[in-house]
Amino acid sequence: MSKSGTSILAISASVAFVIGASFTAAHAQSSSRLFEVLSADIGAPFAPTMNHYGAPGLIDMPSGEAMPDGELSFSAGYFGSTGRMALGFQITPRLSGTFRYTGVDSLNIPGSGYIDVIYYDRSFDLRYQVLRESTYLPAVTVGLQDFLGTGVYSGEYIAATKNLTPKLKVTAGLGWGRLAKGGTRPLVGGTGGNVNFDQWFSGSPSAFGGVEYQVNDRLSVTAEYSADDYVREASNAGLFNRKSNFNFGAKYRASERTTVGAYYMYGSEIGLSVSYSLNPKRPKDTPLLAAPAPINSRPDRARNPEAWVTTWIEDSEAPRIVRDVLAKNLTREGIVLESLSLGAYEAELRYRNTRYRAEAIAIGRAARAMANVLPASVETFHLVPMERGLPISRTSLRRSDLEELEYRVDGAETLLARAVIGEASAQPAANAIIGEGLYPKFTWGIAPYVQPNYFDPNAPVVLDFGVRASARYQYSSGLSFQGAVSKTLVSTLGSSTGASTSVLQHVRTDGAKYKRQGDPGIDHLSAAYYFRPGQNLYGRVSAGYLESMFAGVSTELLWKPVDSRFALGVELNYVAQRDFNRLFGLQNYRVATGHISGYWDMGNGFHSQVDVGRYLAGDYGATLSVSREFKNGWRVGAFATLTNVSAADFGEGSFDKGIRLTIPLEALLGNSNKQTMTTTLRPLTRDGGAKLNVEGRLYESVRASHAAGIQSGWGRVWK
Amino acid sequence: MTLLKTTLALVLGASLLSGCGSISANDATYASLIGTVKERVKNKRAIRKAGPARAPKRSDFAGVKQPIISAYLEKDDLLLGLILNDIKPPVLSWTTIDRVGMTFADARLIQTRNFRGDLMASSQTGPLRVGSYPLERRTLDGENQQIAQTFTCTMRNEGTETITVLEIKHKTQKFTEHCQGTKDTTGSFTNTYWQGGDIVWRGRHFITEDMGYVVVERLVK
Numbered sequence: 001m002s003k004s005g006t007s008i009l010a011i012s013a014s015v016a017f018v019i020g021a022s023f024t025a026a027h028a029q030s031s032s033r034l035f036e037v038l039s040a041d042i043g044a045p046f047a048p049t050m051n052h053y054g055a056p057g058l059i060d061m062p063s064g065e066a067m068p069d070g071e072l073s074f075s076a077g078y079f080g081s082t083g084r085m086a087l088g089f090q091i092t093p094r095l096s097g098t099f100r101y102t103g104v105d106s107l108n109i110p111g112s113g114y115i116d117v118i119y120y121d122r123s124f125d126l127r128y129q130v131l132r133e134s135t136y137l138p139a140v141t142v143g144l145q146d147f148l149g150t151g152v153y154s155g156e157y158i159a160a161t162k163n164l165t166p167k168l169k170v171t172a173g174l175g176w177g178r179l180a181k182g183g184t185r186p187l188v189g190g191t192g193g194n195v196n197f198d199q200w201f202s203g204s205p206s207a208f209g210g211v212e213y214q215v216n217d218r219l220s221v222t223a224e225y226s227a228d229d230y231v232r233e234a235s236n237a238g239l240f241n242r243k244s245n246f247n248f249g250a251k252y253r254a255s256e257r258t259t260v261g262a263y264y265m266y267g268s269e270i271g272l273s274v275s276y277s278l279n280p281k282r283p284k285d286t287p288l289l290a291a292p293a294p295i296n297s298r299p300d301r302a303r304n305p306e307a308w309v310t311t312w313i314e315d316s317e318a319p320r321i322v323r324d325v326l327a328k329n330l331t332r333e334g335i336v337l338e339s340l341s342l343g344a345y346e347a348e349l350r351y352r353n354t355r356y357r358a359e360a361i362a363i364g365r366a367a368r369a370m371a372n373v374l375p376a377s378v379e380t381f382h383l384v385p386m387e388r389g390l391p392i393s394r395t396s397l398r399r400s401d402l403e404e405l406e407y408r409v410d411g412a413e414t415l416l417a418r419a420v421i422g423e424a425s426a427q428p429a430a431n432a433i434i435g436e437g438l439y440p441k442f443t444w445g446i447a448p449y450v451q452p453n454y455f456d457p458n459a460p461v462v463l464d465f466g467v468r469a470s471a472r473y474q475y476s477s478g479l480s481f482q483g484a485v486s487k488t489l490v491s492t493l494g495s496s497t498g499a500s501t502s503v504l505q506h507v508r509t510d511g512a513k514y515k516r517q518g519d520p521g522i523d524h525l526s527a528a529y530y531f532r533p534g535q536n537l538y539g540r541v542s543a544g545y546l547e548s549m550f551a552g553v554s555t556e557l558l559w560k561p562v563d564s565r566f567a568l569g570v571e572l573n574y575v576a577q578r579d580f581n582r583l584f585g586l587q588n589y590r591v592a593t594g595h596i597s598g599y600w601d602m603g604n605g606f607h608s609q610v611d612v613g614r615y616l617a618g619d620y621g622a623t624l625s626v627s628r629e630f631k632n633g634w635r636v637g638a639f640a641t642l643t644n645v646s647a648a649d650f651g652e653g654s655f656d657k658g659i660r661l662t663i664p665l666e667a668l669l670g671n672s673n674k675q676t677m678t679t680t681l682r683p684l685t686r687d688g689g690a691k692l693n694v695e696g697r698l699y700e701s702v703r704a705s706h707a708a709g710i711q712s713g714w715g716r717v718w719k
Numbered sequence: 720m721t722l723l724k725t726t727l728a729l730v731l732g733a734s735l736l737s738g739c740g741s742i743s744a745n746d747a748t749y750a751s752l753i754g755t756v757k758e759r760v761k762n763k764r765a766i767r768k769a770g771p772a773r774a775p776k777r778s779d780f781a782g783v784k785q786p787i788i789s790a791y792l793e794k795d796d797l798l799l800g801l802i803l804n805d806i807k808p809p810v811l812s813w814t815t816i817d818r819v820g821m822t823f824a825d826a827r828l829i830q831t832r833n834f835r836g837d838l839m840a841s842s843q844t845g846p847l848r849v850g851s852y853p854l855e856r857r858t859l860d861g862e863n864q865q866i867a868q869t870f871t872c873t874m875r876n877e878g879t880e881t882i883t884v885l886e887i888k889h890k891t892q893k894f895t896e897h898c899q900g901t902k903d904t905t906g907s908f909t910n911t912y913w914q915g916g917d918i919v920w921r922g923r924h925f926i927t928e929d930m931g932y933v934v935v936e937r938l939v940k
Contacts, residue, residue, distance in 0.1 A: 279861075280861075280862075281860075281861050281862055282861040283861050286835060286836065286837070286859055286861075286863055288833055288834075288835060289832070289833060290817070290818035290819075290832075290833050291814055291818045291819060291820030291832035291833050292820075292832070294804060294805035294807075294812050297807060358863065406807075407807065407810045407822060407824065407829060407830065407840070407843070408840065409829075409840045409841055409842040409843075409855045409856070409857060410840075410855075410857075411840055412839070412840070412857065412865055413865070630862050631862035631863060631864055632861065632862045632863050670835075712864075713863065714865075715839070715857075715859055715863060715864050715865030716859070716863055718839065718840070719832065719837065719839070
């Protein structure tokens with residue numbers, strides 16, 4: 001049977017028009033995809049909604065409910081001179097966390113540094129649902145509110161919620177601290193950021209509660225009795241007149257993801273809120289992926305033995321011809337042939353996957369291409385994904401299995417059971433022929449960029465709009481030279497000087513100086529070399545202007561067996577601080593920094609990493625990072641660093657901590673794409689616990705193509 | 720509107736690229752984002768320029784010898800034209816020129832590709848015949864993990880029916896295949912086939928919950 005290309009040529013122009021019209025319409029189907037991910041179904045009609053603190057709840061009070069596992073929520077609300085924005089994440093089915101950023105107009109808290117201006121506060125919550133709702137029992141949640149900040153909103157609660165009818169639910173709870181009558185705890189002194197264990201559940205509790213009624217699929221109304229006296233805001237600062245304990249409101253589901261609310265609060269105030277939620281576990285669509293080429297079955301060996309002869313191997317030109325045809329077919333699938341080692345009965349393909357986030361898809365497509373090109377005698381395919389010039393793993397498949405399983409219902413799981421995933425040798429076989437015209441290669445580009453900076457005490461959100469030119473010279477598979485320069489076109493930095501008051505070496509807090517004096521400037525200009533020093537080992541050496549603020553040499557060694565859930569790494573760097581003009585000059589500050597890192601794939605999507613070592617400011621300590629990674633690439637994590645820098649020397653926040661969110665681009669764009677977008681949210685950027693920002697660290701470069709990564713995407717090997 | 724969406728896409732994407740001065744995305748991400756948005760804008764312009772797709776006519780296929788099927792996606796109100804690109808009896812695989820694929824075994828849908836919710840695989844249950852039999856299917860969940868589904872299916876002969884496929888009448892035997900989830904699989908679906916001679920001229924096949932049903936007609940034998 002001829003392949004599609006031939007068939008299309010044979011069809012009359014009029015039929016091609018009909019099919020062409022369908023083709024256009026099919027693309028129309030995908031073209032509206034960009035924002036569809038934002039409107040996926042959120043499930044139960046009377047689902048929990050967010051309160052003003054960005055936690056599941058009534059209006060201002062929490063409830064006993066939990067959001068669906070994996071739910072990410074963004075909420076914002078305003079009333080009585082208080083504005084709050086929150087990012088919430090349902091970490092496990094029972095455990096959730098919230099990071100909240102609050103601004104209160106003219107809340108003059110002694111010692112805070114905010115007098116007659118907007119008082120900004122950053123706080124974290126944790127909630128655990130100890131009891132799920134059942135026929136007779138309510139859902140019960142224990143929560144810690146603002147347990148890690150200055151304590152302005154510090155409080156604890158136990159809340160219970162029961163759905164009495166499909167349209168009516170009630171909540172009752174006990175609150176401590178902020179959530180108790182008259183509850184104004186003394187603020188955590190100094191720089192904040194310490195866990196206030198001693199205050200948890202201290203003092204007399206107060207009761208709170210409320211009723212929610214669902215009027216229809218979109219509209220619900222709520223009445224609550226609040227235990228929050230707003231002593232600082234109402235009684236002390238007089239920001240609003242708190243006349244009542246009762247709040248009333250309505251929430252309207254504007255779309256399946258978005259809920260807006262309006263409230264009459266504390267007998268005097270109008271409140272508004274909006275929340276938006278999405279769940280990485282339930283995207284509306286999976287990324288579109290063009291159908292793969294069918295596998296050409298080999299002729300029957302008994303009937304056609306001449307097709308199976310191996311004399312072709314004696315033809316010195318045969319491997320090159322095969323390589324060229326294979327490379328062409330692979331290019332069509334977004335795969336680059338790095339090298340091909342061809343024997344009479346087996347072949348090893350080293351390739352670079354430029355398109356698929358799941359390595360299993362690349363393996364499946366590369367194997368199909370091999371089956372369609374290689375002589376019939378070649379039965380075993382070895383597929384070696386290459387990343388930054390490093391051979392990462394080797395998946396061996398039998399060609400007869402591919403032919404047998406292509407259309408079988410159990411094709412994916414059977415192929416995995418028969419596949420062998422193991423270590424790749426550092427170098428290709430001696431007879432391997434290298435992909436043609438790959439190196440050296442020069443690429444360049446110019447693109448606009450937007451760079452936000454959040455939570456500076458003087459400028460909560462700074463946006464830089466600019467243009468960046470970048471270039472890369474790939475000298476060989478593992479050696480590259482790259483650089484980028486950028487120019488800010490519009491910035492909201494305004495008059496903020498951002499002058500650092502840090503008593504530590506200003507390794508990160510001079511960001512505003514770099515912005516002002518280093519525009520235009522060199523973002524980075526460096527060389528990187530990747531290599532395999534031994535079995536299970538991966539190495540990297542980077543040198544040059546490694547990032548906006550530091551230049552020097554960075555070296556890294558990683559031990560990571562292909563089938564291991566553990567890895568160990570060592571990174572050693574010697575760097576100098578760059579001039580503020582971000583050109584070629586260096587300041588006098590030099591530092592040797594580096595870490596020993598342990599990585600653990602904990603299972604069920606949870607990953608942890610511990611880095612122990614010396615940080616940029618010369619401080620010694622450790623960073624713990626824990627993240628939940630969804631199998632479709634979404635990732636939500638948190639990290640904290642404790643070093644020998646005292647809380648006083650560190651400054652506000654006491655220690656470095658933050659949240660990291662990674663979104664696979666394919667989830668937004670709806671097509672196959674390896675790229676991800678990562679944003680790191682820190683309550684404050686300080687100098688303690690700061691690490692070098694070097695591009696292309698090893699662990700993240702290799703793990704997706706190791707056994708666990710390949711297996712997690714294997715369901716799409718035939719896609 | 721296109722410009723607005725494009726701008727929003729760029730701002731949305733770019734604003735996620737970094738925070739707190741830690742640039743975690745590389746230039747390839749920007750290039751990818753911009754490239755995709757440009758492609759979308761180009762496609763939309765092409766669609767607008769081409770106008771609504773014209774329904775095929777029998778005269779469009781005069782002289783065509785290649786087998787061709789049409790596939791109408793009910794949920795999307797979308798008509799596709801597919802040509803044959805693989806024969807491994809009893810399996811026939813079809814594709815559009817932009818590589819939307821459908822594969823049938825004994826005229827029953829066993830795979831789709833390049834739909835937003837693909838049927839990854841289905842067991843082959845042989846030629847249409849009255850009776851009950853088990854059916855297995857594989858789909859993907861929201862995290863792209865394979866889901867195995869099991870059904871018990873019952874095929875019934877509904878008698879003869881004359882249908883018209885692209886202006887040509889065919890006398891057919893109508894079969895309905897009702898499949899009910901078993902074990903952990905919930906839900907059910909019903910496929911319908913109109914068979915005339917050796918050929919199923921029309922079939923209404925369930926793809927997945929996301930995609931709903933597709934009506935497939937054999938336009939050119």
